[in-house]
Amino acid sequence: MKSPDSQSRPGAGGADMYYLFLAGSILSIIFAVYWQSVSLPFIQDDWGLIEFARTNGPLALIRSTIDPSNSFFYRPLAKGYLFLMYRVFGANPLPFHLAALAVHAFNAFLVALIVNRITRDRVIGFLTALIYAAAIAIHLDPLAWAVGIYDVGGALFFLLSLWLFMRGKILLSSLVFFIGLLVKESIIVLPVILLSYLLLVNPMDMWKQSVSSRWKHALPFLLAMVTASVIRTMGTSTFGLPASHPYAIDLWGAHVAGNALLYFGWMLQSLLPFISVSARLSFLLSLGLGVLLIFYFFLASSQRIKEPRIRIALFFIVWLIAGLLPVIFLSNHVYRYYAVYSLPAFIVLFLLLGKSFLLGLGFKSNVVTAILVIISSLAVTGSAVAGNQIYRQGLSQSILADGTNQLIARAATVDMVQAELKRDLPTVPVDSTIVMRGVDLWAFNKHSGPQLWYDDPTLRVYDWSELVIDNGQPYIVNPVESQIQGYTGPQKATISIDPSRLFIYQWSDGRLVRLDYRELGRPR
Incomplete structure (x- = not known):
């Protein structure tokens, strides 16, 4: 009896060449789009984690893993990975970038494996993987900073668990799922996708038998979800947060529809990188997709599309929606890279619906394939141009x-x-304070970057707006000490500054110009 994979390819030799060509294409495209990312420094949140790894030993990492009560996020494996990378490579961002790109390439390969197995269409699988790999509209942030491993790694375990489940490796799939939850909690929606796979992708006359004979398969995933959820409740809950908090959840409101339209528009930019996303355009495109879906199901009702293909399309719709569930209800936090888990389904749906639409218009199969290849090539080329x-x-x-x-x-x-x-201030005294004007301090996580540059954990960095000079005495008043406080507001505090250890700079024409605090008065 032939395996499912053998039904979609002519022979082992042909399959080997197909996957070798696929791997080579993925690597070439990733190089073409993201090659400049390897020269980027550590950015934003990276500096905080690097500072943690620099100033703490393995025991501190273990303590934070055992006791998540002081953590808003519980991602011990991702944090451990970053800790280990720093211990091995030091404050050199290049290995972090190379590792992330390698994982991203493997993710794209997994996308092809999954799509091939479900659609039995190697062309659709190949094109989906290439568009996914090139989609800088979604992958820009995760592949630009070291902490992007949260999403690149989360996608790895998400896709790998799905692939193993499809191959009947249930226990291994559930283990990979649990590991993934310790990298990025967003993959908690995966069991919904797995259930839809059982119900929709399997032959309809077998779904009851499939569910009844495999209900025990749900137990490992349920155990993984419960365990991760219990651990998560030991930290800061996302429910009950103030409305201004970046991770505040609101299950009802206009923001839900607005978020959905934004994510749809951003995923569409994986195909058309240079279109400008607006709420109106996203709405019109969503309407167009709806019309295309209606046309698709009309063809199905007239039996021009075989019934299994309808269920496959429904499966990818479930995947598309489920992948956004962890983020679509966030009222203050909407980012492109949150769509990384839904993106494969979005691309497949576009290609499948486009193929059915063209076939429905009477185009021959080889012509339809050529059109899809051209469209996909333009999408990949557009992403490469945008990336460069x-x-x-x-x-x-x-x-x-x-x-x-x-x-x-x-x-x-x-x-x-x-x-x-480093040019103007090669060294700093202990307990120094640097104040900057016109500089985005969160680019280096405020204190963390300069503390590493000067190897001085006592160094503090503040914004010009936080400096007050009263009767010749400088103070820092109500400083914003975290990015979350940028949303919720700072805590009340007044910090007296030693004038002899105060260094004030203003950004001007690409240079930092040092200022004398005695000539500033009250810089408000």
Whole structure:
């Protein structure tokens, strides 16, 4: 009896060549799109984790793993990975970037394996993987900073668990799922996708037998979900957060529809990177997709599309929606890279619906294949062109900038501020304070970057707006000490500063210019 895979390819030799060509294509495309990312410095959140790894030993990491009560996120494996990478390679971002790109390449390969197995269409699987690999509209942030391993790694375990489940490796799949939950909690929706696979992708006359004979398969996944959820409840809960908190959840409101339209528009940019996403355009495109779906099911009702293909399309719709469930209800936090788990389903649906639409219009199969290849090639080329432009924009980052952390601009800030500080201030006294004006301090996580550059954990960095000078005495008043406080507001505090250890800079024409606090008065 032939295996499912053998039904979709002519022979072992042909299959080997197909997957070798696929792997080579994925690697080539990733190089073409993201090659400049390897030169980026550590950015934003990276600096905080690097500082933790630099100033703490393995015991501190173990303690934070055993006791998550002080953590908002519980991602011990990802944190452990970053800790280990720092211990092996030090403060060199290159190995972090190379590792992330390697994982991303493997993720794209897994996408092809999964799509091939479900659709039995090697062309659709191949094109989906290439578009997914190239989709800088979604992958820009995760592949720009070291902490992007949360999502790149989460996608790895998400896709690998799905692939193993499809091959009947239930226990191994559930183990991979649990490991993935310790990397990024967003993959908790995977069991919904696995259940839809059982119900929709299996032959309809077998689904009851499939569920009744495999109900025990749910137990390992249920155990993994319960265990991860119990651990998660020991930390800060996302429910009950103030409305201004970045991770506040609101299950009802206009923001839900707005978020859905944004994610749809951003995923569409994986196909058309240079279109401008707006709520109106996203709505019109969503309407167009709805019309295409209606046309698809009309063809199905007229038996021009075989019934299994309808269920396959429904499966990918479930995947698309489920992948967004962990983030679509966030009222203050919407980022492109949150769509990484839904993106494969979005691309497959586009290709499947496009193929059915063209076939329904009477085009021959080989012509339809050629059209899909051309469209996919344009999408990949567009992502490569966008990538080569984005990484060169520096502080003026504008392409695909909405819905990102402005990491390319922040990377340029890190490089310039570090160089300027070390030029003007080669060393600093203990317990020094640096105040900057016109600088995005979160590019280097405020205190963390300079503390590493000067190897001084006592060094503090503040924004100009937090400095007050009263009767010649400088103070820091109500400083924002975390990015979350940027949403919720700072705690009340007044910190007296030693004037002899105060260094004030203003960003001007690409340089840091030192100012004398005695000539400033009250800089408010």
